[in-house]
Amino acid sequence: MYQITECENTKAYLAIEGLENQLLQELPSEKEIFGRLIWVKEELKNPVFWFANQWQENYQIEFDSISDCAKALSSIQKNWWPYFSAHARRGTLIQDALPYISPKPLVFPGSMQTTYPPLGSWTLLGPNTALASPVCSSPRPHGEWNFVEDRVGPPSRAYLKLWEVFSMLQMCPKPKEKCLDLGASPGGWTWVLTQLGARVVAIDRSPLREDLMTSPLVQFQNGNAFSVNLEDYPDTSWLFCDVICYPEKLYEFFMQKVLPSSIQNAVCTLKFQGSEHYPVIQKFAAIPGGSLIHLTHNKHELTFVFRRTV
Ligand SMILES: C[S@@+](CC[C@H](N)C(=O)[O-])C[C@H]1O[C@@H](n2cnc3c(N)ncnc32)[C@H](O)[C@@H]1O
CATH class of the missing domain: 3.30.2130 (VC0802-like)
Incomplete structure (x- = not known):
């Protein structure tokens, strides 16, 4: 019974x-x-x-x-x-x-x-x-999104975050599609994107692993990711950002540069140290087309996924 x-x-x-x-x-x-x-x-x-x-x-x-x-x-x-x-x-x-x-x-x-x-x-x-x-x-x-890991190819374990996001969304950049990878070094995310055949502009203050630096699909730029002028990268459909920074800085960058641009999709990591930065989470959640997820492969982080709706 x-x-x-x-x-x-x-x-x-x-x-x-x-x-x-x-x-x-x-x-x-x-x-x-x-x-x-x-x-x-x-x-x-x-x-x-x-x-x-x-x-x-x-x-x-x-x-x-x-x-x-x-x-x-x-x-x-x-x-x-x-x-x-x-x-x-x-x-x-x-x-x-x-x-x-x-x-x-x-x-x-x-x-x-x-x-x-x-x-x-x-x-x-x-x-x-x-x-x-x-x-x-x-x-x-x-x-939990657990994967059969690749212990040879990627230069960092961060690649698991993108595998997880793309599996969840059931979509990813297509071959030759243009992507911007901010805070890209040592290149885990860039590696995932090149494996998918996408073209990547990778920006960081530190270089990527050598094979990625010389990949025909990768253009590396040394510098401050937040100074990027998105108009210089027309036809870029995906923006990735894994820069270590205060989440408020990322929010300001997103609202001032990414939202007004023609970027269609974005995946950004919000990295936290203490709880004092939690109020910005609700601000990210209010962005139209955005959602916030704690990925299995996030640590004290949330991942902001943006898909432009209009
Ligand atoms: C967590 S790591 C990125 C890992 C990378 N996504 C991967 O898959 O291997 C963060 C990176 O952000 C870079 N970084 C921090 N502040 C930056 C800034 N203002 N401009 C560019 N890169 C920055 C650091 O040099 C570091 O390589």
């Missing part, structure tokens, strides 16, 4: 490991905490960004047996991924009775063409009570 009750207007957030406090600060004081999972039962005033996965449509399931819980979950949808802060042994038996989900890492660039079927998330609140959301913000287990 089981009983499913819809928990209307509630959301649960899976915190990012190591950044749990950032999420707790964004959420109201009334919340239920189950390890990394935080369940909020009221409408939020401001958008929330420091999470790995958002559980968007929640159901509480009361059940008698392991097979009853598995049946209840299957009656809601096919594919599920569990998160356990308690009752893990019992939860594992329930998960074993559900269709198998492979946690295999993704292979780029195939990950951009993959169809990700809806993946629900569930947890045990007690031995006979589950919380389940068939609709989540991410189609990946726990919101």
Whole structure:
């Protein structure tokens, strides 16, 4: 026997490991905490960004047996991924009775063409009570985009951020398309872009790895990324910025130079040291066509993704 009750207007957030406090600060004081999972039962005033996965449509399931819980979950949808802060042994038996989900890492660039079927998330609140959301913000287990890594080609691990963004967007620069890569050294992002066949103007105060400096697809410019005059780069459709700077500086640059330009797409990293720069997050979030995500491969960072709408 089981009983499913819809928990209307509630959301649960899976915190990012190591950044749990950032999420707790964004959420109201009334919340239920189950390890990394935080369940909020009221409408939020401001958008929330420091999470790995958002559980968007929640159901509480009361059940008698392991097979009853598995049946209840299957009656809601096919594919599920569990998160356990308690009752893990019992939860594992329930998960074993559900269709198998492979946690295999993704292979780029195939990950951009993959169809990700809806993946629900569930947890045990007690031995006979589950919380389940068939609709989540991410189609990946726990919101994690893990890849089969390339340990030879790229000059830095930053390439994983672009693999993740492009896989999520299911789009990337096309061969010969023009890109600007600001704060490009040692060249992880430039490497990704050249692998895709794009042409890159890379700006930094330090050089790229030697093979990228001599690549026919790369034009390197030594200098201050924020002094760039975007009119000098007509037909550039993508702008990338991974410069280490205060996020306010990046905001000013974006509003003054990128937004009024003809750049169609942008991917920029907002890098934080303490929490004093958090107010600018809401300003980025208000930019039309923009969204802010914490990528699996971000540290104390958020990634601003811009796609021009008009
Ligand atoms: C995190 S690293 C970039 C990593 C790069 N995206 C990659 O994939 O390898 C940040 C870079 O920003 C550069 N940088 C910092 N301030 C800059 C500025 N005002 N103009 C140009 N480059 C800057 C640094 O020299 C450094 O190479």
